[in-house]
Amino acid sequence: MPDQGCRSTSEAEILRREEALRRWFIRDCDPIRREIDGLDIGWGGVQRWATARLPGSDSRWHLDFACGYGTFLAQLGWRFPHLQLVGLNIDFAGPHALAPALLRQAGVSERCLLVRADAREMPFPDAVFDSASCFLGLQDIQIGFGEEGVKQALREALRVVKGGGNITVIDELELVNCLFLERLKVVREDEYAPDVRWDRRTAEAVAKLYARGWAKQTRSGSREGAYQGALARMRADLERQLTEQGYFNPCQPIRMVVVERRG
Numbered sequence: 003m004p005d006q007g008c009r010s011t012s013e014a015e016i017l018r019r020e021e022a023l024r025r026w027f028i029r030d031c032d033p034i035r036r037e038i039d040g041l042d043i044g045w046g047g048v049q050r051w052a053t054a055r056l057p058g059s060d061s062r063w064h065l066d067f068a069c070g071y072g073t074f075l076a077q078l079g080w081r082f083p084h085l086q087l088v089g090l091n092i093d094f095a096g097p098h099a100l101a102p103a104l105l106r107q108a109g110v111s112e113r114c115l116l117v118r119a120d121a122r123e124m125p126f127p128d129a130v131f132d133s134a135s136c137f138l139g140l141q142d143i144q145i146g147f148g149e150e151g152v153k154q155a156l157r158e159a160l161r162v163v164k165g166g167g168n169i170t171v172i173d174e175l176e177l178v179n180c181l182f183l184e185r186l187k188v189v190r191e192d193e194y195a196p197d198v199r200w201d202r203r204t205a206e207a208v209a210k211l212y213a214r215g216w217a218k219q220t221r222s223g224s225r226e227g228a229y230q231g232a233l234a235r236m237r238a239d240l241e242r243q244l245t246e247q248g249y250f251n252p253c254q255p256i257r258m259v260v261v262e263r264r265g
């Protein structure tokens with residue numbers, strides 16, 4: 003999105019802001035949580051990698067859907083100081099209640115409007131945004147609403163972005179394939195494989211944390227059942243990885259696809 007008179011911020015400055023935000027983010031966490039949240043996965047390095055690859059345009063109004071805590075909004079705000087940002091999430095409760103404070107702390111809140119809504123039915127008129135993004139949001143939409151939910155959210159993103167605008171999706175591999183819908187021209191594809199090496203103690207804490215996150219996104223059936231199921235899957239995976247390679251990497255390779263909405 004940088005370009006044509008729109009200056010983007012330097013990598014060193016973004017890194018400085020990211021480190022300051024990370025110190026704030028983990029300030030009250032226990033040591034294991036500090037290790038998990040302090041690493042460049044989920045946010046930080048992966049998001050810096052992604053925003054550095056967003057295509058050039060004179061985009062001004064940008065929608066980030068399934069924005070969660072808002073860490074990707076912060077990165078977008080740092081890298082592209084000219085952007086007016088709208089962050090959409092299904093709720094700003096529980097852990098996501100942190101979003102307004104995080105954006106203030108990141109110094110981008112004045113350029114960012116948060117909207118509580120379901121990405122499958124976005125409360126915006128057609129063609130109001132110049133561009134849109136979704137960072138690791140499709141996976142949560144899939145947990146809650148299945149593949150049809152992912153397709154609905156992508157159709158909504160297409161509806162609210164102007165012809166010629168870009169939609170960038172960063173997520174696990176198969177989900178991103180949903181993007182190959184009609185009227186889309188793929189303008190960029192890239193992949194990132196985080197190199198994380200956790201020991202058993204951290205891996206077991208991560209398994210519980212991720213399983214809780216998984217259960218929270220479940221919208222049908224018992225949350226306790228969803229928690230136990232996710233925990234069992236993660237434990238099986240961590241046992242396999244610890245046996246085979248001696249460390250646990252919780253991250254799937256992440257794929258970034260940029261598509262252009264045809265007019």
Ligand SMILES: C[S@@+](CC[C@H](N)C(=O)[O-])C[C@H]1O[C@@H](n2cnc3c(N)ncnc32)[C@H](O)[C@@H]1O
Pocket residue numbers: 045067068069070071072073074075090091092093098119120121122136137138139142143146147219
């Ligand atoms: C892993 S988080 C995304 C991380 C986020 N992009 C960031 O930068 O911090 C996924 C988010 O998707 C949200 N979500 C799940 N289903 C949704 C839906 N149908 N509409 C909007 N948001 C949804 C969840 O509440 C969660 O905050």
